[in-house]
Amino acid sequence: NAGVTQTPKFRVLKTGQSMTLLCAQDMNHEYMYWYRQDPGMGLRLIHYSVGEGTTAKGEVPDGYNVSRLKKQNFLLGLESAAPSQTSVYFCASTRNGPNTEAFFGQGTRLTVV
Amino acid sequence: GQQLNQSPQSMFIQEGEDVSMNCTSSSIFNTWLWYKQDPGEGPVLLIALYKAGELTSNGRLTAQFGITRKDSFLNISASIPSDVGIYFCAGRSLTGANSKLTFGKGITLSVRP
Numbered sequence: 223n224a225g226v227t228q229t230p231k232f233r234v235l236k237t238g239q240s241m242t243l244l245c246a247q248d249m250n251h252e253y254m255y256w257y258r259q260d261p262g263m264g265l266r267l268i269h270y271s272v273g274e275g276t277t278a279k280g281e282v283p284d285g286y287n288v289s290r291l292k293k294q295n296f297l298l299g300l301e302s303a304a305p306s307q308t309s310v311y312f313c314a315s316t317r318n319g320p321n322t323e324a325f326f327g328q329g330t331r332l333t334v335v
Numbered sequence: 336g337q338q339l340n341q342s343p344q345s346m347f348i349q350e351g352e353d354v355s356m357n358c359t360s361s362s363i364f365n366t367w368l369w370y371k372q373d374p375g376e377g378p379v380l381l382i383a384l385y386k387a388g389e390l391t392s393n394g395r396l397t398a399q400f401g402i403t404r405k406d407s408f409l410n411i412s413a414s415i416p417s418d419v420g421i422y423f424c425a426g427r428s429l430t431g432a433n434s435k436l437t438f439g440k441g442i443t444l445s446v447r448p
Contacts, residue, residue, distance in 0.1 A: 255435065262344065264440030265378070265423065280435070312377050316436075323368050324425070324436055326377035
């Protein structure tokens with residue numbers, strides 16, 4: 223049972239390059255989330271999705287785009303990477319309903335130089 | 336937006352000691368979650384709380400959902416070196432399309448042998 227899988231685990235980008243982070247979950251969860259984690263800032267929500275074909279902005283959406291074409295996948299895109307986007311990115315998923323908890327992937331460490 | 340407050344940012348305890356962490360908010364949540372993050376890993380769920388006043392244990396861990404629904408605490412008893420890590424609280428305030436998790440900034444716990 224893989225749970226939540228993120229690829230890649232590490233990446234170095236040059237300023238202005240683009241890339242896509244992939245999150246896949248095999249738990250048939252409706253909700254998926256992308257967070258970034260920076261020292262002293264905790265986990266900040268970038269974008270989230272409440273179902274296939276839907277996305278919504280979180281706390282820090284600027285500079286990122288997302289897509290949820292399939293229920294099991296949630297993609298995070300950086301169109302033109304900036305050094306401020308150097309961070310560790312976590313994907314999470316939950317079932318719908320009031321009594322649910324989030325399951326996290328192992329993270330993607332992104333460095334923009 | 337909604338915020339969860341965790342303080343202090345770091346805690347240092349002696350092996351064998353008990354430790355208590357609080358999480359407070361000005362908003363009401365109907366789910367409280369406690370996560371632990373080890374270095375290089377994603378957060379892992381420790382305890383989930385779904386009802387005001389609920390007290391739940393998981394081994395040496397005990398957490399409570401505050402009666403006002405605006406706070407929660409986590410206790411770790413008889414700490415051991417592997418308790419080292421970052422402890423996050425998270426709250427979920429709504430169900431349905433607007434539901435999302437809000438995280439505190441985390442408390443880094445160090446345990447001296």
